[in-house]
Amino acid sequence: MALAVPEFLGGGGPSIIAQQATPILLVALGQCVVLQIGSIDLSNAATGLFACILAALTLGPLGVASPVLCLAVVTAIGVINGLILVYTQIPSFALTLGTLGVMQAASLVVTGSNVVYVMDNMAVVAWLFTVQVATLPVAFLIAVALAVVLWAFLRFTVPGQGLAAVGYNERAAALSGQPVRALKVLAFGLSGFFAGLAGLCVISIAGAASSIGLGSDLLVPSIAAALVGGTAITGGACNPLNVVFGALFVALIPVGSAAVGVDPQAQSIVYGAVLIVAVAATMSRSRHGIVK
């Protein structure tokens, strides 16, 4: 990149990439916890957008309480996802596909298909991207810090190790006394929580929210970021620190391909092709000969 277009580094490129990468990274962090237990959450990006819309609606009247409310609501949505999964044994793919539809429709209904502008108290979230440290928005640095925290959680705590055990061998984990159900609910709750943070970032960047606006297309990039970060889709192997690089890489593709002059209409081709190559290069295959 920097070789092809030298002014990329000097001209605020890193800052743009970091800004683009932040919501992707946050959704991907939630996703990788769910992937860690061998499930998938297709609904978390839509849940994040719902949080974004909720924030747009409530920032004016509630002020500082609004982000707290948003995070509480989306975390609860994640927990509900987890509870349904655990008690009905619906495959996570099917379940979250359903939740995805529900959340999209909820976003439409709540906004009445309009763009919702933040009327007041924008300052509550604006600092996330206006304050910069070493040319990087503070929100990005917070997201990276959260990735480190998540990494430590997965590596150095009892529930963190339990998540890995469930991902590798659920039956053995259950017979070893791991609280399998609680761990699954935890994973989906975290997925909702991180999606909510992504939603707050989007509102901070855009100052407005709509069901088809900024933040409505985070699902594929976030899963891609988790996979490029080496997360095994079969469960058990996940390193949030690598997901940071996955998110940066995924954010770089559209910005980069525009910078080197790829026709905007052909960008999706580049995006898809680069993604396949990147996942093929980084995916963890060591454990499973069979990947579905």
Added chain:
Amino acid sequence: MMQSQIPRAVALSPAVLALEGVSKAFGPVVAVKPLSLTIPRHQVVGLIGENGAGKSTLLKMLTGVHLVDQGKMMLNGREVRFRGPLDATAQGVGIVHQEQSLFTNLSVAENIVMGAGRSGSQAVKGGLYRWSTVRAEAAEVLARIGSRISPDTLVGDLSFAERQMVEIARTIHLACQTAAAQGGAPLVILDEPTSVLEQAETEVLEAEIARLRAIGSVIFVSHRLEEVLRICDRTVVMRDGEIVADRLTSEVTEADLYRLMIGKDRHARSREAVPLAQGAPVLRTRALGKTAAFRDIDIALYPRRITAIVGTFGAGREALIRTLFGIDDPDSGTIELDGTPVTDWTPRRAIAAGLAYLPAERGVESSVGGLSAARNLTTVPFGDMAGWLLSPARRKALAAAWFDKLDIRPRLPGQPLERFSGGNQQKVMLAKWLTLGPRVLLLDHPLRGLDPGAGANVNACIRAACAEGAAVLLLADTLEEALDLGHEIIVMRDGAISARFDMAEDDPTTLDLLEKMV
């Protein structure tokens, strides 16, 4: 009938199978010593022996899973050397396993024809399936073994015995083709086909075997000796990797075969004094029952005592131990812990109460292959491992201590568990529970899949844990193991307790135990 037309045990044409000095060793462990065996056409040969006698290794050599170390294997007069299971099938050796390998979402016809290969089936023309041919071919195969199963039925809708028939049909279909192409007869191996069948289903199977005899030869492996006597023309007994007897079935009795299998009828090896059942039992059951598994089970487990349960496959031992750990729910009776009946018994509650369970299926239910051995040691979130934080330093120290204590090799606790040998994996699994200092150890075939050296090692660990105060319930693989380890031996037959031996007073022999098992 058929039998009268075909002279039994008389080889007119070359024998279907002839082994000359065939042997197999795994490292220093000799599983099958050089042995010779000839199976003429149209003969059903029973192969019996205790677990670890070398039967499965022999079968695996015959079916190309293991390469033969030494010796010659002749099939229909030609020398063969199998490169793999597919090769063995292609040469005319078919095997039907106890665990079924059918596709339950496909029809009977598809299952039979699918494995047949290009030469065996006309059903695929130009890359397309011709359904009428698939059906016709399958119907023909089924008719040959006299089965009345419709080729269009989904395998998933069949009963277990019917599926067994389909397996046999498929195997015969394969074995016959190649055998016919080479002018020989097929060899079909039935590996404990009856252990999961009901009485009526077994009779159907017996009729099938009689028909099979007209087509080729059969090796019938079973733990049920009365069936072997009824079905087979000849019985081969293996012990310690050798053929110790090869008799016409008409000349032996069930008792003879048992004696041959066990070898020297023996008592428990001399050992230290048997600890008495002192104080109150930690865990006891009262009239515990579960439909179609076990009934009226009264057992009491005391600290520092090993209770071994022996029984044949299907005696209900496995279901009982899983019920004790809260994996399955009983239908009647109670489990009492320190004299108090338990309610809502789950593995988590059981572990919290001081129980530990070592499952028989290590890879499926016990080990977490991708995690390191050290992490596997700490996957039970109770006792020292309860709470939130995992200290890597403490885990390291814990792993180092237990690796030393149980002599787990290599001393690389950070290595993924799946890279350890079976015996060492099992020791890690045992250590996982021992770190908690369990009050009750439930051991479900702890030596399964281990070589004798590793087994002795694991047994020493079990004895040590018991001496430190655990009450142990052991489902042993062999009667010798039960006799040598058990302080009390309980014999189960068909879901009920048929005998109890307190080793402080009684001194049963392996034969005494067997008598109560069958």
